Amino acid sequence: MLEIRNLRKTYGDLVAVRDLSFTLEPGDILGFIGTNGAGKTTTIRMVSTLLEPTSGTASINGFDIQRDPMGVRRLIGYMPDFFGLYDDVKAWEYLDFFANIYGIPSKQRPSVIDNVLELTDLTTKRDAFVQSLSRGMQQRLCLARCLVHDPALLLLDEPASGLDPRARAELRELILELGRMGKIVIVSSHILPELAGFCNKVGVIERGELLAFGGVGEVVRSVQPHRKVHARIVGELDGVVATAMACAGVSDARIDNSGSVVIDLQGSHEDQAELLKTLLAKGHRIFEFREEAVNLEDVFLKLTRGDVN
Amino acid sequence: MSAIGNWMTEQRRAFFSNAVSQRDFRTQMRGKKAVLLWLFYLGVFFFVVGFGYQSQVEVHSGNLVELQSSLNSFYQSIIAALGGFIVMATPALTALSVVGEKQRQSLDLVACSPVSFRYLLLGKMIGSFRYVWMLLVLSLPFTAVCVSLGGATWQNVLVSYALLAAHGLVLMSIGILISSVSQTATTAILYSYFCTLAYSVLTFALAADASPLFSFGPRLQDPFEAPVSVALSPFLAASAASTHTTILDYAVPNWILAVGVCLLLADLFLAGAGSALGAYGAKETLRFRTRLLVNAVLVGSFSAAIYAVGSRVGSRSSLTNESNFCFYIAFLCLSPLLANLFAWNWNAPKRFQYDGDFRLRQIFRGTPSGGLPFAILLILVGNFSAMGVGLLVGIPLTATSMGILVFCAGYATLWWGLTQLTSCYAADLKFARVIPFFVVLLCELAVVIAVAMTSDRRTNPLYTFSFISGPVIADHDGFLKYGVAAAVVGIVLRLCSRTPRKERNIETVA
Numbered sequence: 001m002l003e004i005r006n007l008r009k010t011y012g013d014l015v016a017v018r019d020l021s022f023t024l025e026p027g028d029i030l031g032f033i034g035t036n037g038a039g040k041t042t043t044i045r046m047v048s049t050l051l052e053p054t055s056g057t058a059s060i061n062g063f064d065i066q067r068d069p070m071g072v073r074r075l076i077g078y079m080p081d082f083f084g085l086y087d088d089v090k091a092w093e094y095l096d097f098f099a100n101i102y103g104i105p106s107k108q109r110p111s112v113i114d115n116v117l118e119l120t121d122l123t124t125k126r127d128a129f130v131q132s133l134s135r136g137m138q139q140r141l142c143l144a145r146c147l148v149h150d151p152a153l154l155l156l157d158e159p160a161s162g163l164d165p166r167a168r169a170e171l172r173e174l175i176l177e178l179g180r181m182g183k184i185v186i187v188s189s190h191i192l193p194e195l196a197g198f199c200n201k202v203g204v205i206e207r208g209e210l211l212a213f214g215g216v217g218e219v220v221r222s223v224q225p226h227r228k229v230h231a232r233i234v235g236e237l238d239g240v241v242a243t244a245m246a247c248a249g250v251s252d253a254r255i256d257n258s259g260s261v262v263i264d265l266q267g268s269h270e271d272q273a274e275l276l277k278t279l280l281a282k283g284h285r286i287f288e289f290r291e292e293a294v295n296l297e298d299v300f301l302k303l304t305r306g307d308v309n
Numbered sequence: 310m311s312a313i314g315n316w317m318t319e320q321r322r323a324f325f326s327n328a329v330s331q332r333d334f335r336t337q338m339r340g341k342k343a344v345l346l347w348l349f350y351l352g353v354f355f356f357v358v359g360f361g362y363q364s365q366v367e368v369h370s371g372n373l374v375e376l377q378s379s380l381n382s383f384y385q386s387i388i389a390a391l392g393g394f395i396v397m398a399t400p401a402l403t404a405l406s407v408v409g410e411k412q413r414q415s416l417d418l419v420a421c422s423p424v425s426f427r428y429l430l431l432g433k434m435i436g437s438f439r440y441v442w443m444l445l446v447l448s449l450p451f452t453a454v455c456v457s458l459g460g461a462t463w464q465n466v467l468v469s470y471a472l473l474a475a476h477g478l479v480l481m482s483i484g485i486l487i488s489s490v491s492q493t494a495t496t497a498i499l500y501s502y503f504c505t506l507a508y509s510v511l512t513f514a515l516a517a518d519a520s521p522l523f524s525f526g527p528r529l530q531d532p533f534e535a536p537v538s539v540a541l542s543p544f545l546a547a548s549a550a551s552t553h554t555t556i557l558d559y560a561v562p563n564w565i566l567a568v569g570v571c572l573l574l575a576d577l578f579l580a581g582a583g584s585a586l587g588a589y590g591a592k593e594t595l596r597f598r599t600r601l602l603v604n605a606v607l608v609g610s611f612s613a614a615i616y617a618v619g620s621r622v623g624s625r626s627s628l629t630n631e632s633n634f635c636f637y638i639a640f641l642c643l644s645p646l647l648a649n650l651f652a653w654n655w656n657a658p659k660r661f662q663y664d665g666d667f668r669l670r671q672i673f674r675g676t677p678s679g680g681l682p683f684a685i686l687l688i689l690v691g692n693f694s695a696m697g698v699g700l701l702v703g704i705p706l707t708a709t710s711m712g713i714l715v716f717c718a719g720y721a722t723l724w725w726g727l728t729q730l731t732s733c734y735a736a737d738l739k740f741a742r743v744i745p746f747f748v749v750l751l752c753e754l755a756v757v758i759a760v761a762m763t764s765d766r767r768t769n770p771l772y773t774f775s776f777i778s779g780p781v782i783a784d785h786d787g788f789l790k791y792g793v794a795a796a797v798v799g800i801v802l803r804l805c806s807r808t809p810r811k812e813r814n815i816e817t818v819a
């Protein structure tokens with residue numbers, strides 16, 4: 001379990017991170033969203049014991065980042081927003097180096113390396129020199145490096161920048177898999193769609209302040225209290241709008257350009273079910289009835305004013 | 310029991326399966342560049358050796374005895390050249406070791422893994438040490454020729470190589486230390502060469518000063534007594550190899566003592582590098598500070614012993630009659646570094662933020678409040694070990710010795726007060742550390758210039774305004790008076806500076 005309590009970092013007069021507090025459970029995948037200079041990297045570096053907090057602290061499975069940094073380091077895998085690769089080193093040697101640093105016995109290292117290479121889809125590049133890998137491959141190698149010691153917490157600082165769409169999709173799968181394995185994953189990014197698919201928690205940070213934190217749904221609802229329901233209907237539409245407007249929890253209903261009815265629903269899922277029932281009971285021939293997927297982009301733009309320190 | 314076991318495992322990992330050195334080894338063995346470099350080295354070495362042979366051996370080809378002795382000096386010049394190569398190569402090998410990782414930002418990756426900086430630095434050290442050994446091994450054919458011609462013995466060759474390897478360790482640790490404190494590659498290379506040069510010159514001067522018997526050219530093969538300092542110069546390994554120091558009636562070979570000193574120095578510099586990289590309350594700081602204390606003991610006792618042996622075998626110079634005079638000189642030379650102990654700044658990392666004036670508990674934490682107590686502890690330890698060893702080897706304790714002790718402590722207090730004052734106003738830590746140095750330098754320069762403008766220079770009363778030359782030329786308790794005066798000035802300076810109070814962030818107040 002990761003617990004962050006009042007974490008704060010100041011540079012002179014600049015407050016880079018302002019009293020951040022949140023808790024994550026094993027299996028949580030946190031999308032850490034913020035504009036440039038919002039304080040994502042600073043937060044992640046503090047949790048990874050690289051940066052001394054000005055005040056406040058964090059603990060991972062009971063190990064405090066200030067009192068017991070060595071204990072914390074054994075539990076975390078930190079992937080920075082730069083690579084930190086060595087020249088003249090082969091991919092497997094690079095991994096072997098870190099496996100050795102993390103104290104994995106030399107007998108187990110080959111199998112560990114093969115595992116992480118396979119996980120990151122780099123098996124064919126095992127003997128390639130690090131500098132000969134493409135940017136995306138280097139990025140995956142860095143991720144592989146984070147995994148050699150099977151950490152409980154992964155801190156990924158903008159892991160998807162530089163990846164092609166396929167690699168991005170694979171990364172998403174990989175992170176989901178890591179979440180299923182019971183690891184805590186923090187993924188920072190400012191590219192929102194890439195987070196939407198697989199995070200179960202989001203934190204929006206702006207000017208060092210955590211503006212919103214929680215389950216994806218909660219955060220979206222806090223910003224955008226009504227749900228959008230799209231209904232597509234065979235036949236006449238105006239009657240549907242009228243019927244919908246009369247239902248409980250519906251604040252607005254209109255027909256959009258694609259010819260479907262968009263209903264703004266304030267209420268719960270209960271109300272949504274009621275609405276569908278009513279519509280059907282009134283004889284409307286509905287062939288599609290769906291809630292619009294959460295739009296983190298909107299949430300983000302609403303929360304952040306786009307101003308940077 | 311398990312604590313010892315853990316410690317053993319840790320040491321085994323750091324020394325024998327060090328990941329950093331293994332990785333460096335893999336890359337070192339790669340590519341044609343390395344081979345070319347070694348060929349180049351052999352070529353240059355061959356050239357240097359050939360040149361030495363021409364100038365020293367050929368001219369004497371008539372007389373067999375002369376030939377023997379000139380072969381010996383030829384051998385000595387080979388070893389000296391080897392020392393020169395090591396002095397030139399080590400900064401190149403080590404200056405970039407840490408700074409390179411900083412710039413590639415791979416240092417962070419190691420810093421957030423569960424190994425100490427010491428592990429990393431040791432790995433770097435082991436990696437570079439292989440090069441030093443390569444330098445030595447490749448020179449073996451040349452020294453072997455000397456041995457077979459009768460210019461040297463195998464024993465001497467082995468001992469010289471051991472000495473050179475030890476010097477290599479010290480020089481490498483200096484390079485790594487500089488690399489750890491530097492932020493850019495250029496400054497790292499520049500300062501490493503500068504410090505290596507300074508170290509070589511200093512040890513050479515010490516060695517040359519210590520023994521009248523030392524010289525190039527024809528000399529005795531038999532072992533003779535000389536101060537340890539002859540073995541401290543990388544250039545004089547061959548001649549130092551057959552010297553010894555008499556300790557309690559035992560003739561202890563100087564090379565053994567020198568290797569010991571080198572190991573301690575290397576360990577000290579490595580600890581310094583680790584401490585420079587470490588954060589608040591890091592083990593490395595504790596390690597570094599204890600090493601400093603140990604080395605103060607060594608400097609103190611060695612200087613007294615060297616002085617005693619030197620006067621027994623007829624050194625060229627004998628400094629004064631005080632056993633702790635050498636320690637005092639070393640202390641004066643290193644005093645500009647004192648500001649590093651005391652300076653603080655609110656924007657700096659936690660270990661450099663003001664946390665009080667004088668707290669014994671912080672001595673090994675590396676925070677500013679532990680600076681002065683640590684400096685005083687260092688002074689006490691160094692002076693008393695010099696006096697103790699002095700008494701053992703027959704240098705009497707004088708009032709001046711105690712005066713020197715008081716002066717050292719007072720002078721440290723002066724630096725402390727000055728650094729406290731500058732820390733209150735300096736924008737960042739760097740200024741807080743550097744300004745006291747310039748202030749002291751300017752004050753001393755002012756005295757020197759003032760003296761230079763007057764007619765009688767030797768006994769000029771203006772000298773009394775200098776904390777450096779004042780006590781030396783004053784009467785026999787000059788050190789005591791100046792020490793007390795320096796302490797008073799330091800405390801007054803501290804009282805003049807405003808009480809350090811953490812300024813709150815404007816935003817927090819709002």
Ligand SMILES: Nc1ncnc2c1ncn2[C@@H]1O[C@H](COP(=O)(O)OP(=O)(O)OP(=O)(O)O)[C@@H](O)[C@H]1O
Nearest residue numbers: 011016034035036037038039040041042043190309
């Ligand atoms: N070493 C430093 N000294 C001074 N200010 C710093 C330092 N490091 C970061 N900052 C400031 O702290 C703030 C937060 O920076 P941070 O790198 O955490 O942002 P970020 O969210 O990671 O941005 P990006 O999306 O661009 O990576 C910025 O305003 C930055 O200028």
Ligand SMILES: [Mg+2]
Nearest residue numbers: 040041081157
């Ligand atoms: Mg960043």
